[in-house]
Amino acid sequence: MDGRPALGIALTQVSKAFGAQLALDRVDLQVDQGSFVAVMGANGAGKTTMLKVISGLAAPTSGSVRIAGIEMRKAGPRLRALVGVVSHETMLYADLTTEENLRFHAKLFGLRDPAEAVTRAVERLDVAHVLDKPVRALSRGTRQRVALARALLHDPAVILLDEPYTGLDEAAAATLTELLLELATPERILMLTLHDVVRALSGPRRLVVLSGGRVALDEPIAGSTDRMAETYLGLLRAEARR
Amino acid sequence: MNDVKTDAARQQPVGELRPDALAGPVPRSRRRLWGIATLVTLPILLGMALLWAPEDANQGAAQRIFYIHVPSAWIGFLAFFVVFVGSIAFLATGKRRWDDLASSSAEVGVVFTSAVLITGPLWGRPVWGVYWTWDPRLTSFLMLWLIYLSYIVLRGYVPEPLRRARFSAVLGIVGFLDVPIVYLSARWWRSEHPTQFVVESGDLPPEMLATLLVGLAAFTFLFLYLLSVRRSVARLRAQRELEEVGR
Amino acid sequence: MNVLSPAFTIAAKDLRLELKTRDVVASVGLFVLLVVVTASFSFPTGGEGREGVAAGVLWMAFLFAALLGMGRSMAVEKEDACLEGLLVSPAPREAVFLGKLFANLGFTFAVELVILPVFVVLLQLRPGGGTWLVVLGTFLGTLGLVTVGTLFAAMAVNTRGREAILPLLVMPVSVPAMVAAVKVSEAGFSGGMADGTLSWLLLLVGYDALFLLVALATFPYVTEE
Numbered sequence: 001m002d003g004r005p006a007l008g009i010a011l012t013q014v015s016k017a018f019g020a021q022l023a024l025d026r027v028d029l030q031v032d033q034g035s036f037v038a039v040m041g042a043n044g045a046g047k048t049t050m051l052k053v054i055s056g057l058a059a060p061t062s063g064s065v066r067i068a069g070i071e072m073r074k075a076g077p078r079l080r081a082l083v084g085v086v087s088h089e090t091m092l093y094a095d096l097t098t099e100e101n102l103r104f105h106a107k108l109f110g111l112r113d114p115a116e117a118v119t120r121a122v123e124r125l126d127v128a129h130v131l132d133k134p135v136r137a138l139s140r141g142t143r144q145r146v147a148l149a150r151a152l153l154h155d156p157a158v159i160l161l162d163e164p165y166t167g168l169d170e171a172a173a174a175t176l177t178e179l180l181l182e183l184a185t186p187e188r189i190l191m192l193t194l195h196d197v198v199r200a201l202s203g204p205r206r207l208v209v210l211s212g213g214r215v216a217l218d219e220p221i222a223g224s225t226d227r228m229a230e231t232y233l234g235l236l237r238a239e240a241r242r
Numbered sequence: 243m244n245d246v247k248t249d250a251a252r253q254q255p256v257g258e259l260r261p262d263a264l265a266g267p268v269p270r271s272r273r274r275l276w277g278i279a280t281l282v283t284l285p286i287l288l289g290m291a292l293l294w295a296p297e298d299a300n301q302g303a304a305q306r307i308f309y310i311h312v313p314s315a316w317i318g319f320l321a322f323f324v325v326f327v328g329s330i331a332f333l334a335t336g337k338r339r340w341d342d343l344a345s346s347s348a349e350v351g352v353v354f355t356s357a358v359l360i361t362g363p364l365w366g367r368p369v370w371g372v373y374w375t376w377d378p379r380l381t382s383f384l385m386l387w388l389i390y391l392s393y394i395v396l397r398g399y400v401p402e403p404l405r406r407a408r409f410s411a412v413l414g415i416v417g418f419l420d421v422p423i424v425y426l427s428a429r430w431w432r433s434e435h436p437t438q439f440v441v442e443s444g445d446l447p448p449e450m451l452a453t454l455l456v457g458l459a460a461f462t463f464l465f466l467y468l469l470s471v472r473r474s475v476a477r478l479r480a481q482r483e484l485e486e487v488g489r
Numbered sequence: 490m491n492v493l494s495p496a497f498t499i500a501a502k503d504l505r506l507e508l509k510t511r512d513v514v515a516s517v518g519l520f521v522l523l524v525v526v527t528a529s530f531s532f533p534t535g536g537e538g539r540e541g542v543a544a545g546v547l548w549m550a551f552l553f554a555a556l557l558g559m560g561r562s563m564a565v566e567k568e569d570a571c572l573e574g575l576l577v578s579p580a581p582r583e584a585v586f587l588g589k590l591f592a593n594l595g596f597t598f599a600v601e602l603v604i605l606p607v608f609v610v611l612l613q614l615r616p617g618g619g620t621w622l623v624v625l626g627t628f629l630g631t632l633g634l635v636t637v638g639t640l641f642a643a644m645a646v647n648t649r650g651r652e653a654i655l656p657l658l659v660m661p662v663s664v665p666a667m668v669a670a671v672k673v674s675e676a677g678f679s680g681g682m683a684d685g686t687l688s689w690l691l692l693l694v695g696y697d698a699l700f701l702l703v704a705l706a707t708f709p710y711v712t713e714e
Binding site for chain 3: 333385388389392395396399400401404405408409411412413415416417419420423424426427428430431
Binding site for chain 1: 713
């Protein structure tokens with residue numbers, strides 16, 4: 001065991017400023033292959049920004065982001081091919097059908113066989129029956145599954161999900177949890193942001209809590225989750241008082 | 243332990259749009275120097291322009307507005323060159339002071355360009371018989387003025403400082419590169435309807451030239467002074483922003 | 490990764506979207522037709538020198554068409570964070586810009602293709618041997634307008650003013666391209682190359698090339714967060 005897996009995400013002293021506001025404040029974070037990380041924190045703590053910096057949507061003000069040891073700044077396009085991004089917004093064209101949307105993204109990702117990739121993704125997410133429907137006509141839960149299918153088209157090694165549970169009903173949320181557990185293989189990295197501490201502790205294997213753009217807590221999720229939930233809520237309360 | 247680190251962060255802000263730690267405040271002493279130089283040279287310019295310089299044989303007293311018009315035009319152009327340089331520097335480095343410089347210079351530049359657009363017609367009426375003519379230079383300044391007004395309007399529409407800086411830098415670059423093309427097109431456009439005036443008619447009498455040079459100097463000092471004041475305002479705003487964030 | 494192939498993929502997607510919704514071409518086309526008809530009533534479009542007035546009216550109409558189309562096409566990307574979907578793909582930023590540029594050019598050309606013959610008939614123009622010049626001027630002028638416009642549209646949708654401030658950004662900067670395009674069209678409507686037409690064409694080529702380079706260089710800054 002060399003302790004340095006081939007695929008990992010490394011944030012080194014990453015800061016991101018929006019004006020005077022520091023969304024990330026010198027964050028150091030190492031995520032190894034096979035990790036399933038829940039990122040939590042109050043609104044504005046920097047969760048979304050952290051995912052955006054890793055996905056290449058936002059450039060860090062200072063510090064470096066590396067995926068598989070390669071600097072994001074230097075090899076953006078190549079690294080983005082390794083990453084799949086899901087947010088609570090679908091990134092789908094509402095007037096195009098499911099199939100048209102997925103095919104478009106498959107081509108955009110330069111996949112060798114777009115049709116095959118689409119078939120694989122829709123089967124995995126059980127959305128084959130809505131291939132011909134415009135995205136506009138789909139329910140929120142189905143839309144989210146199509147959005148996930150979009151992100152999985154190129155079978156990414158890193159999957160980033162920004163508040164994927166937002167707006168889902170219980171059934172859809174349960175399906176999502178199942179899918180995430182299925183995706184969390186030893187080859188992949190999964191990182192998701194969410195607000196529900198129970199969900200965060202029943203699946204993910206590591207909890208990172210951000211507060212004011214800094215890592216306030218970073219622990220493996222093991223043993224008594226009650227204690228971790230208590231710690232997390234304590235952090236939130238302390239932040240609210242400030 | 244963690245708290246200590248946060249304190250250090252407060253003292254030494256990082257990040258592209260935070261006030262640069264190294265830049266410090268705009269030096270006051272230099273601003274005072276520009277202010278004094280302006281206060282000294284502007285009255286001299288007025289004296290020379292109104293009393294000393296000879297009256298133009300054809301244009302009469304109206305020609306004397308030239309000593310304000312030409313320096314304003316020079317500063318208008320210089321100001322937008324500074325916007326251009328500041329914009330490129332901002333995109334290259336991401337340092338807030340470049341955005342402050344560019345946006346300050348744009349505002350000051352609009353003031354001087356407005357002076358060009360006001361003094362031009364004031365002179366044109368007695369000399370050409372019309373307030374406005376689509377003279378290439380005047381047309382170019384009108385376009386310059388419009389481009390940088392849109393620059394200022396754009397900034398007002400982007401509340402988020404980083405975006406604001408990026409967007410206006412792009413407009414600052416595009417706008418400045420557009421100027422020579424505007425000038426060229428205005429010249430060709432007019433060449434089909436030739437107009438008969440010539441502004442720089444060969445050699446200026448030495449008194450006129452000297453007055454013009456003093457005018458250029460006085461206006462440059464005024465520009466540097468105003469730019470320095472405007473940059474301090476930008477810096478104060480940045481500091482207030484920092485305090486509002488409360489960290 | 491190659492730049493052109495994702496660019497064409499994006500443009501093809503926009504075309505497909507447009508074929509479904511007919512958002513841009515229908516609303517913009519009708520609007521521009523109305524502009525042309527209204528302008529024909531408002532300006533002296535018959536008699537001597539009508540080619541000059543016609544060219545001016547035509548380019549005002551084209552300008553409106555391009556502005557409306559570009560604003561609409563970027564607003565679609567803003568809905569449901571579709572633009573982010575493009576940006577997280579391995580396609581380079583330049584490809585995203587070119588894709589939107591091609592799509593916007595496509596829409597604008599489509600509208601122009603319909604408007605131009607109608608316009609020639611309504612205003613009783615006889616370009617004859619100058620037709621190629623009208624077409625070339627339309628191509629070069631539109632390219633310049635849409636290049637600057639696509640860059641600025643990506644900025645405008647991220648402001649408080651949304652697409653509404655797009656004209657404020659595009660119009661002042663595009664004046665030289667408009668003047669040149671009007672001059673070339675005027676010569677074309679009058680039957681062929683006139684004195685100075687070549688200079689205007691060269692100015693258009695220079696404008697297009699310069700701002701295409703500037704747009705490619707600055708677009709990554711516009712889309713970054």
